[in-house]
Amino acid sequence: MSDREIDQQLVERAQRGEKRAFDLLVGKYQRRLARLLSRFIRDGADIEDVTQEAFVKAYRALPSFRGESAFYTWLYRIGINTAKNFLSSAGRRPVVNSEFEDEDGESFDLASQVPDMNTPETELMNKEIVTTVNSAVQALPEELRTAITLREMDGLSYEEIAQVMNCPIGTVRSRIFRAREAIAAELRPLLDTAKNKRW
Amino acid sequence: MKEKLSALMDGELDGQLADRTIKAITEEEELKQVWDAYHLIGDAMRDNTHVSVNVRQRVAERLVAEPTVLAPRRWFAPIRSRRAGAVALAASVSFAAVVGWQQLSHGNADSAVADRGVPVAAAQSAQEHDDLYLAAHQEMTADQSVVKVAYGNGVRH
Numbered sequence: 001m002s003d004r005e006i007d008q009q010l011v012e013r014a015q016r017g018e019k020r021a022f023d024l025l026v027g028k029y030q031r032r033l034a035r036l037l038s039r040f041i042r043d044g045a046d047i048e049d050v051t052q053e054a055f056v057k058a059y060r061a062l063p064s065f066r067g068e069s070a071f072y073t074w075l076y077r078i079g080i081n082t083a084k085n086f087l088s089s090a091g092r093r094p095v096v097n098s099e100f101e102d103e104d105g106e107s108f109d110l111a112s113q114v115p116d117m118n119t120p121e122t123e124l125m126n127k128e129i130v131t132t133v134n135s136a137v138q139a140l141p142e143e144l145r146t147a148i149t150l151r152e153m154d155g156l157s158y159e160e161i162a163q164v165m166n167c168p169i170g171t172v173r174s175r176i177f178r179a180r181e182a183i184a185a186e187l188r189p190l191l192d193t194a195k196n197k198r199w
Numbered sequence: 200m201k202e203k204l205s206a207l208m209d210g211e212l213d214g215q216l217a218d219r220t221i222k223a224i225t226e227e228e229e230l231k232q233v234w235d236a237y238h239l240i241g242d243a244m245r246d247n248t249h250v251s252v253n254v255r256q257r258v259a260e261r262l263v264a265e266p267t268v269l270a271p272r273r274w275f276a277p278i279r280s281r282r283a284g285a286v287a288l289a290a291s292v293s294f295a296a297v298v299g300w301q302q303l304s305h306g307n308a309d310s311a312v313a314d315r316g317v318p319v320a321a322a323q324s325a326q327e328h329d330d331l332y333l334a335a336h337q338e339m340t341a342d343q344s345v346v347k348v349a350y351g352n353g354v355r356h
Contacts, residue, residue, distance in 0.1 A: 125251035
């Protein structure tokens with residue numbers, strides 16, 4: 001089942017009234033949407049507010065989502081409109097427009113890359129998460145590190161990874177899972193702390 | 200189940216197994232947290248910005264106040280069944296074309312009358328006329344095996 005088909009299933013569940021299914025889409029896309037919105041908005045707190053607002057708008061608009069485009073394309077469009085409205089109401093506007101093209105070839109008008117102005121707390125949390133993940137990846141046994149890197153960084157399928165690593169697909173699947181579990185175990189204390197603070 | 204979730208995220212799980220895994224993730228809080236953690240790991244490995252963004256809780260709180268979305272069911276079909284729908288449509292059109300061709304090639308008087316929407320009484324009258332005509336010229340009829348069906352009263356002649 002492709003990424004798009006998974007999203008479609010979750011959307012259909014949300015359309016049937018399962019708010020928890022929509023929650024999974026939020027968990028999956030919140031960082032990518034925030035990254036996209038950071039091309040419009042400089043302030044880190046504003047980026048989070050607009051990201052949140054975009055998801056709420058997307059939820060309200062779910063009945064009109066017809067599945068003609070990928071969910072994230074549709075979500076990104078809502079996010080960009082929300083950001084434009086935010087900038088307009090705040091009396092600000094994007095500095096320079098540029099084109100952003102997603103994986104489906106759909107393009108969006110965007111402001112040029114602007115430097116983030118995150119709070120020190122956000123900056124610290126970003127740094128801690130990235131450092132923890134990178135350290136955990138480096139600490140993995142080589143075959144697990146290679147498998148997770150080929151998957152997450154290079155986007156290879158299990159079949160391709162199996163060819164590269166010269167092992168069965170089932171072994172690839174197991175290695176990637178074990179790698180994720182090992183990294184998640186290192187992240188968990190950090191996420192629990194963060195949850196108590198503001199998550 | 201966590202290993203299946205991991206494979207699902209990578210697009211390596213299909214069919215009912217994928218459906219069951221998605222259902223389990225939406226229903227079990229622990230799996231939902233695993234889903235979040237695995238996606239966070241991927242995002243952090245690919246890009247080191249905005250990885251601390253977490254609006255899930257705030258969005259969930261806002262959605263509590265929102266009326267539950269209930270969209271009309273299945274107005275868009277999965278990609279696979281769309282293809283099946285197209286095949287079914289093509290088959291229907293082909294069937295209609297064959298039936299139409301057969302009707303035309305046989306030159307059936309009954310169907311011609313029915314197609315024109317002639318009142319039943321008139322149609323029956325015309326049919327009786329045809330029957331008399333055919334009976335009178337039966338010896339000269341090329342195809343004796345043709346069975347005629349009346350549309351008016353369902354009696355086979």
